[in-house]
Amino acid sequence: MPVVTIPGSKSITARALFLAAAADGVTTLVRPLRSDDTEGFAEGLVRLGHRVGRTPDVWQVDGRPQGPAVSEADVYCRDGATTARFLPTLAAAGRGTYRFDASPQMRRRPLLPLTRALRDLGVDLRHEEAEGHHPLTVRAAGVEGGEVTLDAGQSSQYLTALLLLGPLTRKGLRIHVTDLVSAPYVDITIAMMRAFGAEVGREGNVFVVPPGGYRATTYAIEPDASTASYFFAAAAVTPGAEVTVPGLGRGALQGDLGFVEVLRRMGAEVSVGADATTVRGTGELRGLTVAMRDISDTMPTLAAIAPFASGPVRIEDVANTRVKECDRLEACAENLRRLGGGVDTGPDWIEIRPGTPMGAEIRTYGDHRIVMSFAVTGLRTPGISFDDPACVRKTFPGFHEAFAELRSVLGDDR
Template structure:
């Protein structure tokens, strides 16, 4: 059995940084993810005037419920979608003029529904070049609150940003959602808000947040379930290979742990206890049709595993993956075809036929997307010769991924 120490969750770390900055008192985050995305978020907070002390294994944040300490700031959000969407929302609750910009990759990603919602709450927000995209400037005078309607069909992060803003408003916030993707990520948000003292309820598609503010906490960050998925997929690929990830068990916040249910349907043995999750390969990988709307970050992982199934793998309801770091549906299809695999795609689906990937001399086009690299590393376990045009882009969420994944190099299947 291989025990894998997965770094902290990116989603949990980003939310915790927002909540800590907004809270009364000092918050200590235990085992936060240290990666380009989370470092970018922490640097963004520092640019706004928040005090963030980073030590190995623990980050300490001095909260400012009144908002950023600086009255003007220029914040670079790098590639991070959580940074680029959460920090302007946090700044809106303060007072001052704050400009936000991001990498060319992040500039392409949409922000429009969140901008529209913030404007509906009276926030003075201006996009400098392309409407609904970075760069943007927020002229903040606090947020009164109120009721609004939101389309979160492209990204649940729009809803998360607004919900986390709610306790900082003068009168509270009510958000009615017309469409919502990746709903388990919103459940992470609600659980974490409550851990920091917020009062938030849901009735149907309407979320109501009281203007309670937040209280600092000592908050442990659980391992990243999306990252664990690459190691679980590697286990499912070979009979006798067993992977255990401690810290991800029955009480885990992250919906992406449901990826192991997909592996179970395909034939892997899965055990989830209070303390850990274990996946063991059985030698069976069945084809299937699966809706991955709620766990779409694991779509590339399944796509990269799919050629080794005994029948077609069809992944449905993942249109939102087209507006991630890259168009992940097209990127997966492109790279599988490079490997000689038959693939068809539609607006929100991909179907992959079984086959034997031919890796020698094939370079995976990563499009600067960390998840494309880590997913096709799974394919590479059975396909010698695969290379990547930008293997280092894993620094976004898991800088040490390539070294960690080499644990499978010495694996010998059980006779």
């Protein structure tokens, strides 16, 4: 029975870095994810004047509740959406002039709902080129706080950024949310804020965050549930195979662990224990219709194994996947067609018909999740390759080695 060690959660590592930088004291992060995204976030903190000490398994961050230690900085956010959305918000709580830019891929991704909300709170924030996109400059003088309205229908990261800012404001925040996608990620944010000594209240669609700052702490990062989905899916498509991921169990923060319930509905055997989850392939993979709004990062994983189901797989309520690293709905559809599959798409859905995929080169669009998802397809389809296999460095630099090891074990088990 393969036991797969998954790297730390990208989402949790990014939030922990923000919280550590804003906390009063020195925070120790245990088993953080080391990838291009998180290294970019840490380097951004360094540019803002924070000390970030990094060893392979432990990072330490000197917090500054009053904001960045420098009055001017130029921060490059690479491809990281959390870096590009959270760091300008953190900088706004300080005093100084801070410029943020990002890769061409990240420049295409939207920011406007967040930057509009920050402006409504009095932050002097200017987009240098396209409105609602990087690059941008924040001329910070602290944030008074108060009431603000936010549309988080494109990304829950907009709400997370404001929630994280709340304790650093002078009066706290009352955030009216008109739409929200990927709600479990907000639950992660709130749980982590509480672990760092802050409080968050909720009254329906209104989130209330009092002032008061954060306390430094020691915080362990759990494995990345989105990354685990590829290994769980590998078990589901391989009759008799079994994969266990330790560190993800009933107490896990991440909603993406809910992907195993989709696999259960399709016919896999699933066991979620106190501190580990196991998926076993039964030789049966049924079609289904499933709404994945709350676990949309695992949509490509399901799309990539859908041709092996006995009936159509229809994935609904995933419009937000069109504004990720690429348009993931169309990227999945295009690549499934390259493999000879039957696919239809709509504004917020994709439907995949059963078939026998043929080998082809996968067009990745530089998106790590496209590569890792279609690597699972490759378990049953010889001849799959990728035009940019190295883009997995964004979240899992060692993915190909880890997946090759799993493939060899599953091959021995069949």
